[in-house]
Amino acid sequence: MASVAERIRRFNQGRDPERLRRKYQAMRQSPFIFLRGTCHLFAADWPHSAALNAAPLAWICGDLHFENLGAFKGDNRLEYFDLNDFDDAILGPCTWDVARFLTSLLVGTRSLGLQRRQARDLCRQFLTAYAAALADGKARWVERETATGMVKDLLTGLQSRKRKQLLKRRTLLHGGRRRTRVDGVYALPASTADRRKITAFMEGFAARQPRPEFFKVLDTARRIAGTGSLGVERYAILVEGKGSPQRNFLIDLKSALPSAWQPYLRVAQPAWRTEAERVVAVQHRAQAASPALLQAVDIGPTSFVLRELQPREDRLSLGHWQGKWRRLETVMTTMGEIVAWAQLRGSGRQGAAVADAFIDFARQQKWQRPLLDYAESYSRRVEGDWRSFCEAFDAGFFG
Numbered sequence: 001m002a003s004v005a006e007r008i009r010r011f012n013q014g015r016d017p018e019r020l021r022r023k024y025q026a027m028r029q030s031p032f033i034f035l036r037g038t039c040h041l042f043a044a045d046w047p048h049s050a051a052l053n054a055a056p057l058a059w060i061c062g063d064l065h066f067e068n069l070g071a072f073k074g075d076n077r078l079e080y081f082d083l084n085d086f087d088d089a090i091l092g093p094c095t096w097d098v099a100r101f102l103t104s105l106l107v108g109t110r111s112l113g114l115q116r117r118q119a120r121d122l123c124r125q126f127l128t129a130y131a132a133a134l135a136d137g138k139a140r141w142v143e144r145e146t147a148t149g150m151v152k153d154l155l156t157g158l159q160s161r162k163r164k165q166l167l168k169r170r171t172l173l174h175g176g177r178r179r180t181r182v183d184g185v186y187a188l189p190a191s192t193a194d195r196r197k198i199t200a201f202m203e204g205f206a207a208r209q210p211r212p213e214f215f216k217v218l219d220t221a222r223r224i225a226g227t228g229s230l231g232v233e234r235y236a237i238l239v240e241g242k243g244s245p246q247r248n249f250l251i252d253l254k255s256a257l258p259s260a261w262q263p264y265l266r267v268a269q270p271a272w273r274t275e276a277e278r279v280v281a282v283q284h285r286a287q288a289a290s291p292a293l294l295q296a297v298d299i300g301p302t303s304f305v306l307r308e309l310q311p312r313e314d315r316l317s318l319g320h321w322q323g324k325w326r327r328l329e330t331v332m333t334t335m336g337e338i339v340a341w342a343q344l345r346g347s348g349r350q351g352a353a354v355a356d357a358f359i360d361f362a363r364q365q366k367w368q369r370p371l372l373d374y375a376e377s378y379s380r381r382v383e384g385d386w387r388s389f390c391e392a393f394d395a396g397f398f399g
Helices: 004-011 017-027 031-036 039-045 095-112 116-136 149-158 163-170 192-207 275-286 325-345 355-363 368-394
Strands: 057-060 069-073 079-083 090-093 171-174 177-180 187-189 217-223 234-239 249-255 295-299 302-309
Touching: 004 039, 004 368, 017 031, 017 368, 031 095, 031 368, 039 095, 039 368, 057 095, 057 275, 057 325, 069 149, 079 149, 079 325, 090 095, 095 116, 095 325, 095 368, 116 325, 116 355, 116 368, 149 325, 163 171, 163 249, 177 217, 177 234, 192 217, 192 234, 192 295, 275 295, 275 302, 275 325, 325 355
Parallel strands: none
Antiparallel strands: 057 090, 069 079, 171 177, 187 217, 217 234, 234 249, 249 302, 295 302
């Protein structure tokens, strides 16, 4: 069998070298960031013949970890805390997302100074909330008025964030005209060919919109964001928006690749026209309200997910628990409920189980302990794989 380093390098072949280098450097920092960047290893290592798969089929995000839940403004202009990454979304047993989330807790909470026993307690809190929400059979949501603890703190804090602050952080204003801030943190320069390609696409896209002038391109840069997707073709596009220079908007345009689970799927999937169509369709059905402008588009043979870049968009850091155990428990309850609600929203859609099947499954107890045991075992493998990756990285294997 190929080494961990070889499997990682093979999976990431063809990506933008500059941003891929940043991905590997980030993965070198901790086992949790390594886990975030290697969903393909988790999918490949999953025991597909085990009883862990005896669960209702659900529309799952495919790469669930505790930093893939965050705050954003929906297309109804209300702020929500919800799942926010669907690059690897597929139809599969509902337990796949749950197991990956539990693994992320066991790996990621080490940075909070928690002991293994405490991490397992948080896993049980998540499982209890997930099962209760699934058994209830009703999909709810979390917004500022219904949020509690750290989630409420996050959503309340986002109220003060304005578009002009986002523009100040991500762009430069000179002579009354804005340009993307190419700082090596959020953005890198785009080539002349890429600029021309994006401008030509946006002109055609704008012509089909009710307000074509909104999408007039002012500047384009290669965007730096995320971990697992670093290196894929992605752009930050500065557009006219509601007026220059203070009411310009930023657009995120990200190429869509096949789900990391695709090579291992034994469940028939819908015949999606493109990978971006898959990502957007699952996101729309899983979220209570999806971000503004979210849609699948094509540029030549490549499909992209287009959406607005928002000032009121952020992930929750568990580091804000302030040493108060109750705050962590409350977050686990919220996250467990959100995962269950997302799966319930997709129930009965294109092969997913109906709500009654989820309710019956949730009322059983026998599936919870095996999932937690698997997460415990796999979390140790992640830590070992990370050490192997670090050795290869330090030896120059990744260039």
